[in-house]
Amino acid sequence: MTVVKDSGVRATLPPFGEEHEELRETVRRFVAAEIAPNVDEWEAAREFPRELYGRCAELGFLGLKFPEEYGGQGGTHLHDAIWVEELARSGGSGGVAAGLNAHASIALPPIFNFGTEEQKRRWLVPGIAGEKIGALGITEPGAGSDVAGISTFAERVDGGYLVNGSKTFITNGVRADFLVCAVQTTKEGGHGGISFLVLEREMTGYEVAQKLEKMGWHSSDTGELAFTDVEVPAENLLGEENEGFKLIMANFAWERLLMAIGAVGAMQRLIEISVAYANEREAFGRPIGKFQAIRHQIAEMATKAEASRALTYNALRLFHEGHDCIKDVTMAKLITQRAVLEIADEALQIHGGYGYMREYGIERAVRDARLGPIGGGTDEVMKEILGKLMGL
Amino acid sequence: MATATNGSKVIKPDHDAGRKHFIFSQEHEDLRDSMRAWVQKEMWPYRNEWEDSYWPTEVMKRAGELGFLGLCFPEEYGGQGGDYYYSLVRAECMSYSGSGGTNMGFAVQSDMVLPPIHLLGSEEQKQRYLVPGIKGEKVGCLGITEPGAGSDVAGIRTTAIRDGDEYVINGSKTFITNGPRADFIVLVAKTDPEARHEGITLFVIDLRDEQGEKVAGFNVSAELEKMGMHASDTGELAFEDVRVPAGSVLGEVGKGFYHIAWELQGERLVAAAGSHAGCERMIEKTLEYAKEREAFGRPIGKFQAIRHKFAEMATKTEAAKQFTYATAWRFANGEYPVREITMAKLFASRVGCEVADECIQILGGYGYMKEYEIERAYRDVRLNRIGAGTDEVMLDVIGKSYGL
Numbered sequence: 099m100t101v102v103k104d105s106g107v108r109a110t111l112p113p114f115g116e117e118h119e120e121l122r123e124t125v126r127r128f129v130a131a132e133i134a135p136n137v138d139e140w141e142a143a144r145e146f147p148r149e150l151y152g153r154c155a156e157l158g159f160l161g162l163k164f165p166e167e168y169g170g171q172g173g174t175h176l177h178d179a180i181w182v183e184e185l186a187r188s189g190g191s192g193g194v195a196a197g198l199n200a201h202a203s204i205a206l207p208p209i210f211n212f213g214t215e216e217q218k219r220r221w222l223v224p225g226i227a228g229e230k231i232g233a234l235g236i237t238e239p240g241a242g243s244d245v246a247g248i249s250t251f252a253e254r255v256d257g258g259y260l261v262n263g264s265k266t267f268i269t270n271g272v273r274a275d276f277l278v279c280a281v282q283t284t285k286e287g288g289h290g291g292i293s294f295l296v297l298e299r300e301m302t303g304y305e306v307a308q309k310l311e312k313m314g315w316h317s318s319d320t321g322e323l324a325f326t327d328v329e330v331p332a333e334n335l336l337g338e339e340n341e342g343f344k345l346i347m348a349n350f351a352w353e354r355l356l357m358a359i360g361a362v363g364a365m366q367r368l369i370e371i372s373v374a375y376a377n378e379r380e381a382f383g384r385p386i387g388k389f390q391a392i393r394h395q396i397a398e399m400a401t402k403a404e405a406s407r408a409l410t411y412n413a414l415r416l417f418h419e420g421h422d423c424i425k426d427v428t429m430a431k432l433i434t435q436r437a438v439l440e441i442a443d444e445a446l447q448i449h450g451g452y453g454y455m456r457e458y459g460i461e462r463a464v465r466d467a468r469l470g471p472i473g474g475g476t477d478e479v480m481k482e483i484l485g486k487l488m489g490l
Numbered sequence: 491m492a493t494a495t496n497g498s499k500v501i502k503p504d505h506d507a508g509r510k511h512f513i514f515s516q517e518h519e520d521l522r523d524s525m526r527a528w529v530q531k532e533m534w535p536y537r538n539e540w541e542d543s544y545w546p547t548e549v550m551k552r553a554g555e556l557g558f559l560g561l562c563f564p565e566e567y568g569g570q571g572g573d574y575y576y577s578l579v580r581a582e583c584m585s586y587s588g589s590g591g592t593n594m595g596f597a598v599q600s601d602m603v604l605p606p607i608h609l610l611g612s613e614e615q616k617q618r619y620l621v622p623g624i625k626g627e628k629v630g631c632l633g634i635t636e637p638g639a640g641s642d643v644a645g646i647r648t649t650a651i652r653d654g655d656e657y658v659i660n661g662s663k664t665f666i667t668n669g670p671r672a673d674f675i676v677l678v679a680k681t682d683p684e685a686r687h688e689g690i691t692l693f694v695i696d697l698r699d700e701q702g703e704k705v706a707g708f709n710v711s712a713e714l715e716k717m718g719m720h721a722s723d724t725g726e727l728a729f730e731d732v733r734v735p736a737g738s739v740l741g742e743v744g745k746g747f748y749h750i751a752w753e754l755q756g757e758r759l760v761a762a763a764g765s766h767a768g769c770e771r772m773i774e775k776t777l778e779y780a781k782e783r784e785a786f787g788r789p790i791g792k793f794q795a796i797r798h799k800f801a802e803m804a805t806k807t808e809a810a811k812q813f814t815y816a817t818a819w820r821f822a823n824g825e826y827p828v829r830e831i832t833m834a835k836l837f838a839s840r841v842g843c844e845v846a847d848e849c850i851q852i853l854g855g856y857g858y859m860k861e862y863e864i865e866r867a868y869r870d871v872r873l874n875r876i877g878a879g880t881d882e883v884m885l886d887v888i889g890k891s892y893g894l
Binding site (some may be wrong): 103104105108111112221232262343348373376377384388390392393394395397398400401402404405406408409411412415416421422426430432433446478480481482483484485488490 | 509511512580679775779780781791792794796797798800801802804805806808809810812813815817819820825826827828829830833836857882884885886887888889890891892893894
């Protein structure tokens, strides 16, 4: 028996396979060449250029999971997952990822899943082409996690609806050409009274009230929108009237899974950066990574990251295979968002003063990661879901 | 991302499969059902008794008869010829015994002592130890740790000095699970006391003769009292001029350290599986309590503080489980993923301790009482962060894998 050594070679962990490696490599090269070098500038500008959508569309990244007849690549959710993971891993900032994905992975899927053929032609096709930018509007100043509490109201009028109300924390809200918007369509409100309308920015009474300043995600635009007697034609109703809650639930699973996958990519990046720094930076006569405290810190970070990956990939596999996966997705969202925040903070600690300086991008990672336990449903909401699934 | 060179052998997920994890087939699930039923019927009712008496050796014989000790060994030695995943199923099923000590005694036999004999042993050694070990007729133990050397294996002092056709063994081993009752031992000793790693050799030797009497020069110098794992016997073993034939060497002379390093990998992954399965049992039991026990006019599980504790525990446990499964998939596919195995063991062991502590908290005063068995689980799982490599050694191994 010869001595067995870890060769370091690893097979791709399911649900991904070797057939996905090419896309992974393509995304990685693109992000490294065309996104990562510009992030600082875009952060300072508080938005990335609109042309980036066009460029991503040209490379097919916005339509990975949509059928070819709408200009998509005819892939699966796994392809979309690779795009999201590699975008985070190769140095797209939280803001860039948010802006691109709020459009392609959050605003477009409901149009594909619930839209009529005509609606798909109007918004999905130009969306995949990067010509029209979309956003999803659910949260309001007075209702976030408690979706049933929204108060934007769409009154039935001849030929359509008259919409009044406001939306806030809307990613892409400032630049969006169309907004997939949750509204109340019954006076009683509640879950059974939610519908979705597609609002367009040129509609009279549709106004971007504010571009919001945030702790992180600086390169994405976040808007507060106000609607005053906006006339929305009936053909802009997405899905059935009063059946909007279903659409919200369908979207949440994928949105949360994407957040988990993005976090997995971000964690890997933070660990790679920290390992490189710990090997290079010297203190007291040796690389700081040779001190046990730092070595153990990095081991802790990596363990957390890999446990998060295993849970997330399994949730993705179940989602992809069409199984019931609410529990798994909720757990993945909960564990990853906290893990990436902790890891970002630990990476900052390892980098010391440099970590605190803007130049290294670590402090940005911490600020970006802080949204995770809030966005897409807070940690507390995730725990409520899990508790209820356990019969509590 | 690098891909394995043996790509053709990599198992692909079966998309037609049910919700179960892709590493398990229907055969694994069948075993799970039958073994779990056996554990619930023939172990669980006796868990409290065994805390005072140790698990009876006849139960291991019974497990051997049913084929549970040889799941992953070839049929020619009396095994079932199964793949590595059967070890995980076995470890998970054992969690239904309610007895951490029993589980440990069995795991030492099937996952620590027998695998190196199967992998490294001569035909004669396999017939002498592996075959009766799989049948449960002989109980084995693994002797690594010494009073002066635990995690630092290279620092052991037990010597095996060549003398003609024999080796003469001197030294002592401690914290040896199954040690007091064992018929044989896989022993780590220095054949070159001057060397560190390169001086270490493995042996497999009898501790007792056909009549069950200890061999000349061998003694159980102490049966150790422990915080938990009371159903398991733990010994301090003394060797004084114990003479063994030269053919007792297991594997290659001077390669014992590397053999052990390999051996530890499978063991650690099985320990991780035992941890997450143990968590599932603790959560089930505590959940039942939280749904029944009322305070301030409602079941305590209906309070958000308690409900969220369950959400946290379940999430951590599921992460540990998926991590172990993913890593087992790598291991079974021929990778030697030391880093991931180490991480999985570290993560699962900690989750085990955290979950046990939270369960006690939820059960309150009852949790602290012996009757509810959670305090025992708490004491039992505490060993997981020490045994098979401490948390700190795990962190060192992981850190070093990054070149740190």
